[in-house]
Amino acid sequence: MNNFNPTNKERRFKAYVSSIGTTQLHLRNPYIIAWWSAAFPGFGHLLLSKYLRGYALFLWEILVNNMANLNHAMVYSFTGNIGMAKEVLDPRWLLLYIPVYLFGIWDSYRTTVDMNKVFMLAERENADFPTYTIGAFEVNYLDKRRPLMAVIWSLFTPGLGQLYIHRVLTAIFTMAFMIVFVYSSQILVAIHYLFLGEIAQATQVIDPQWFMFIPSHVGFAVYDSYVNTVENNKLYESEQRKFLKNHYQQLRVRFPASVNEVK
Template sequence: MDNYKSDNTARRYKAHVSILGTTQIHLRNPYIIAWWSVSFPGFGHLLLSKYIRGFLLLAWEVVINLKAHVNLAMIYSFQGNIAMAKEVLDTRWLLIYIPVYIFAIWDSYRTTVDMNNVYILAEREDHEINSFSIGSLEINYLDKRNPFLAALWSFFMPGLGQLYIHRIVTAFVVIIWSVIFFYYSHMLEGVSLLFLGEVKKATSVLEPEWLLMFPSLYGFAIFDAYMNTVENNKLYEKEQRRFLKRNYQARAFRVLKRKERI
């Protein structure tokens, strides 16, 4: 765009298009973001495009959860075996797990509230953004895509929906963790045995601690892909509206108020 400059000429920008993806701020529900941090620490921050914090918390959750046997204790609790749930928990790891878990929830909620305020100010400033980025490795641009397809691809394999909407960094991390979860949970092996009718064997090969990671991962991948597709479409429409208004709308054009039209 002719008025766009690569240097920071505005106090706040609503979005940035780069070869690694489209990053934007928009209004979010702090309780929903906090809930995703409850589901899996790190996911709330990834939804906010706070990638470094999100990746650190995500790795922390996987490693410390397995060391403390939190998922295994949850499984025993679901079965009503409270005594065994207490027995398997490793308090040496559990006591450092709890503070970080609470921090992830609190920080994602606080950050969402702050970013909502920043978005309101950025919307009022309404500075122009770049809509096209090309580099030696990738090309990215604003366009409209189908939210249903983004969710569907994430359902087939977590991370594919993010690739569809060009969220390369999130897609890379989600796909890597998905492969790790698939491998160590033996989920695909269990599915293969289930198709062969060997139900007991399919159940026995599963690793429940790793398997319990999947509901949160799948839910996040689908929600993130769908939500960001919707928001990217809104951003595209705003940018296109601005371009058409600036270049093709006559200066004398005026939208009549309701009273004037009557």
């Protein structure tokens, strides 16, 4: 069991290892985080490990987007059918959508800037943090993983890359909604018709309103698993470096000189 007990003299910690995942501070590009919030509200906050805020915005996006038929209208606009795009849009829900959408982008950018400042302070303080935890349901510890493997598993099924690096909450969330998107969009049925050569039938059976959620969802799973694998590796190296320095660097060990060195 983890016996780490933070004290008041250590104001900031770079990371925390718990049974459901590793949460850490590291430098992020505010524009990239804001872009992910624009691609899908909530994703920017999930990248920052702001889970409650991210889940709230994510669920809001699914609800209001579906009520406004926004994805359906986007498909029509992509194909040049502006008239149909205007017809399917529900202005009551669309006007509700815009303020929260803009807030998600602004807040993720602002939070990233603030968290970068906190990281710089935590990096300078370099306080101890838990690196190993064991409980009744899970074991989690810092170690090095391969970013490429996280990407490959995320491409197979979004959420598996997060499981690979022990981001349990994000993994469960990502996999659950991937099932919802795939089932509601009927994309697997459309793929079945494509294998049979029935392209027209595949086009008709797919639901564009739900299908448009999938590209952003897959992209987020890949990016999140890759970035967090890289940052977890850096965190492992940083903690290992500090441990070796504190426990072994002060020891002065005299090695016997070889014959060649004596000459």
